Amino acid sequence: MLAEVSRTGRPPRRDELDAFREFGECAAERGWPLRDLVALCLGRTRELWGSLPGVAHARTAAECARTGDAVLGAVESALSALGKGHERAQRLAVRQEEGERREFVDDLLYGRSDMGRLAERAQRFGLRLAGVHTVAVALGAEKYDDVHRTVRRIEGDLLGRFGPRDVLLSTKEGRLVCIAASSDRDVLEHFVRLAESPGAGLPAAQRIAVGREHAGAGGIVRSYEEALGALELADRLALDGVRLNASELLVFPVLLRDRGAMADLVTTVLGPLTKARGGAEPLLETLTVCAAAGYVNAEAARRLGLSVRTLSYRLERIRTLTGYTPNDPLQRFTLEAAVMGARLLGWPEKEL
Numbered sequence: 001m002l003a004e005v006s007r008t009g010r011p012p013r014r015d016e017l018d019a020f021r022e023f024g025e026c027a028a029e030r031g032w033p034l035r036d037l038v039a040l041c042l043g044r045t046r047e048l049w050g051s052l053p054g055v056a057h058a059r060t061a062a063e064c065a066r067t068g069d070a071v072l073g074a075v076e077s078a079l080s081a082l083g084k085g086h087e088r089a090q091r092l093a094v095r096q097e098e099g100e101r102r103e104f105v106d107d108l109l110y111g112r113s114d115m116g117r118l119a120e121r122a123q124r125f126g127l128r129l130a131g132v133h134t135v136a137v138a139l140g141a142e143k144y145d146d147v148h149r150t151v152r153r154i155e156g157d158l159l160g161r162f163g164p165r166d167v168l169l170s171t172k173e174g175r176l177v178c179i180a181a182s183s184d185r186d187v188l189e190h191f192v193r194l195a196e197s198p199g200a201g202l203p204a205a206q207r208i209a210v211g212r213e214h215a216g217a218g219g220i221v222r223s224y225e226e227a228l229g230a231l232e233l234a235d236r237l238a239l240d241g242v243r244l245n246a247s248e249l250l251v252f253p254v255l256l257r258d259r260g261a262m263a264d265l266v267t268t269v270l271g272p273l274t275k276a277r278g279g280a281e282p283l284l285e286t287l288t289v290c291a292a293a294g295y296v297n298a299e300a301a302r303r304l305g306l307s308v309r310t311l312s313y314r315l316e317r318i319r320t321l322t323g324y325t326p327n328d329p330l331q332r333f334t335l336e337a338a339v340m341g342a343r344l345l346g347w348p349e350k351e352l
Contacts, residue, residue: 001016001074002071002074003052005054006053006070007053009054009067009070011073012077012078017077023085024082024086025085026089028085028090034083037082037086041079041082042079054071098146100121102146104122106172109220109221109224111217119217127166127167127179128181129217130216131183131215132219133166133181133223134188134210134211134214134223135177135179135226135227136180137176137208137227137228138177138178138207144171144174144176146170146171153194153202154176154195157190158190162184162187162190166180166181166183167179167180167187169191177224182213188210192208196242196243207231207244208242208244209226209227209230209234209245209246210245210246211246212226212246212247223246226246229249230244230246231244233252233344255341259345263345269324269334270284270339272321273318275321280348284342286314286315287318287326287336287339288339290326297311
């Protein structure tokens with residue numbers, strides 16, 4: 001092509017540029033970096049330069065300049081076509097890789113697919129399913145996806161700091177999911193810190209839940225479900241704090257195991273509070289804040305924005321209506337269990 005261009009000065013034909021695009025695609029599929037292809041073509045052009053007809057037979061400096069301009073223009077067009085083909089193949093490979101990764105993550109977190117096949121696919125993505133893993137799930141104000149800037153930031157930092165460890169970062173239903181070997185607690189801790197504070201201009205996670213560690217592919221599913229359950233409980237109970245550990249919330253599944261008994265406890269102990277002026281909600285909030293303040297009235301009143309006298313009145317009103325008082329340890333436990341059950345069951349907004 002360069003020989004003909006040097007003689008005639010014509011630009012590369014469409015079929016020639018198509019051939020360069022195909023060459024770029026094939027080279028990308030075989031693992032050739034683009035910079036090596038460019039170096040190869042430019043090196044070959046330099047080797048051929050003196051033997052090109054238009055250059056070798058140029059009679060004047062002007063003819064030589066025109067020929068050189070035509071040849072370099074052809075090289076530029078050819079390299080541009082080659083680069084487009086290479087980039088196209090790379091994009092297709094990335095989309096295929098992302099599709100396979102997405103399918104694998106779905107199968108893994110839903111517990112689908114044959115376990116032997118799942119383990120083979122896991123090795124490709126850096127996981128050894130025979131080990132013990134822990135799953136952390138981050139929930140943000142914005143939904144996370146694979147191209148979200150926060151996801152890219154966290155993924156780049158984890159790879160740069162820890163390299164190819166037994167860890168997988170992905171997104172699922174708008175949440176950011178990190179699966180890490182339990183032996184690599186530093187990886188999981190760093191993920192949580194990054195999700196809490198990803199950097200300037202990037203939105204931080206609103207909540208991050210960490211499941212318990214379990215072995216095998218089924219263990220990953222279980223840890224993932226525990227993390228999701230912790231997020232749901234935190235939302236229903238309006239828990240403070242960004243970081244949640246499923247191991248610290250095990251009491252709540254126990255409380256909900258017999259929903260009928262829990263509903264009976266709530267209606268029996270707290271039902272009379274609906275007769276209070278303003279309904280049951282202010283008195284439920286009072287009990288919640290008092291428990292969080294360790295039943296120190298001055299601190300509880302400060303958190304509620306009330307005077308100590310008003311707080312004492314509310315506590316007396318609770319005792320009068322329910323017959324239970326926080327001053328007695330057993331009755332305090334009953335009240336706390338009933339209040340937690342009310343939050344979990346959505347009472348008094350929902351009738352039980």
